[in-house]
Amino acid sequence: MSWLFPDFIAAGRLWMLLVVAAMAAAYVGSLTWRRTAQVRFTQVDLLDRVAPKRPRWRRHVIASVQLLGLALAVVAIARPVERTTERTRSEGRILLLFDVSLSMESTDVAPNRLEAAKEAARDFIDEVDDDVEVGLISFAGVVRVEVDPTLDRSRINRRIEGLELDISTAIGDALFVASDLLVSRAEEDPDRDEELAPGAIVLLTDGATTVGRETADGTATAVEAGIPVFTIAFGTEGGTIVDPVSGDVVPVPVAPAELEVVAEATGGQAFEAQSGDQLADAYDQVRDSLGETLGEEIEITKELTWRWAMAAFVALVTAYALSLWWLRGMV
Known part of the structure; x- marks a missing residue:
């Protein structure tokens, strides 16, 4: 009408x-x-x-x-x-990689890194354009595909709410799984433009790889697939947690250097956030930058x-x- x-x-x-x-x-x-x-x-x-x-x-x-x-x-x-307005075809797909290692329970960010990250992630997903598919991958020592790329925002938000902490950090494995998933989904479309990236990765973590593939190996996989990775280093230098086994206080400082290398190598951008508000701002900047990867909306x-x-x-x-x-x- x-x-x-x-x-x-x-x-x-x-x-x-x-x-x-x-x-x-x-x-x-x-x-x-x-x-x-x-x-x-x-x-x-x-x-x-x-x-x-x-x-x-x-x-x-x-x-x-x-x-x-x-x-x-x-x-x-x-x-x-x-x-x-419409977005160029098959470009709209984002995978959110969410760190659920034990270091995310540090309270250097109120109420703790995990809860602040959950809230910011939900806000980010709600603001992503409706025609852009979003998927969720959690990682600690094990990488889990929580939600395949979908337009169902409520499903992703429910899975974010249910995320629980685990031991270790497998950033390299998470990048490998995410890249493979995006490439597979893109190949399902026979009419896709092969010159376009199959999607983008937004990586949220507070640490560095401790198990599995090296971060550099996961980065190389993303580079080969032409997938830009936007990284967010979340937390402060003074973060600590209580070791669940020994009861000792363990320092868990944020480690942004490795993430900067990932972003630079893949053509993404690196951000740092030391509070919930800064994390929300980082997500806003990521969303603005994604237009270059996912294709600007064009007026018809x-x-x-x-x-x-x-x-x-x-x-x-x-x-x-x-x-x-x-x-x-x-x-």
């Missing part, structure tokens, strides 16, 4: 609607003048014999349809258009002139046919 309320390429031409309005006013004025100047018959029967088939209301219908046709023609002359302009011109043609033809039928008595 948006074509009923379009934009216009030549909106200045709509001034001609004033001419149509003036014609309508002149028609109404002529009726008033005719009514006052009309010859009054004293005998109704005589009037019926002189003009047995007066057009009465029919002429008003014809005039109205004619004026409608002219108004529609003016709108057509103004070149109405329908404007929509569809001209609707023919529809309005056709409507005007139909109205004027209808008025002409009615005039032949009602006013001239022709079939």
